Amino acid sequence: MKRVTGIGGVFFKANNPDQLCEWYRVHLGVPVEEWGGSAFSWKSPDNPDGVGTTVWSIFKPDTEYFGPGPSPFMINFRVDDLAALLAALRAEGCQVEDKMEDSEYGKFGWVTDPEGTRIELWQPPAGQ
Template structure:
């Protein structure tokens, strides 16, 4: 247990799995089609979603997504990829990470399919943290 703003917080599991692999592509539309044709990925405009069950039997998803080569979504990182990790309690995790000196990028965002937050690792790689609502994708 530790304290944030005089409130006791129980140490929670931080990352629960890989939420996705995102990378820049010269032509994401053609690349998605290639992966569908030659590797059999079930694709949509954003890439492919892989479904699996966690240790409790819950439906979970991991996303594979090529982005446009000129995307700003990975900024401030200049890398060609971005990792996305699944987390259980994004709001608390971001508070913990901030207190521990980790660089937080932007503000947490909420959508029908989950919450998102971003951090930088020591090498400047942007990492997306996702508290998913998996059933929305089915």
Template sequence: MKRVTGIGGIFFKSKDPKALTDWYASHLGVPIGEHGEVMFQWRGAEHPAEEGVTVWAPFPEDTDYFEPTKAAFMVNYRVDDLDALLEALKAEGVEIDPKREDFDYGRFAWIIDPEGNRIELWEPPKGQQTA
């Protein structure tokens, strides 16, 4: 089983997400989406017909999305088989948040690394690049 196949997103806290995204758009040409996110689209070498995406998004500095950690960032990793990976991580003693979310754009779960950082795991829908 493949575990992590790539970075699905970089999320971080910001004092003023709107001003920050405007700065990135103005000075670096980053294409900001409707909700202040950036969707970097790409295609993998193994499956060039399938599209992949890496998300970049600032969150308000008072967000509770990264809890229970107080870290200013969270990395989202793409995975091939979320359920199998979670079972393997459980057997290895990794701290796993019981919360799960399922959307048309994929399935999500969260774990905590040994330093207390929250990590988001994302299994994209079949047909969307994960590697």
């Protein structure tokens, strides 16, 4: 079974998300959208048409989306079979959240690493 197939997103906290987004836009050319982030399309030998994205987004410092741990960031990894991977991680004794979300953007699940960092696992919708 394949596990991680790529990085789906990088999310981090900032004391002033709007100001930091503007800095990234002006100085690094990151095309920050109204929702506070950017989606970068990509290509690879296995994906010559460039179907897929990596999301970059800044969150407020008090966000609960990163879970209860102390980490100021969260990485989203792309996976092919979320249910199978979550089952394997549970069997290996990893700290896996019970919930799994299914939305128009795909399926999401979460595991926490040994240092308390929440990791988001994402199975994109078919064709992405």
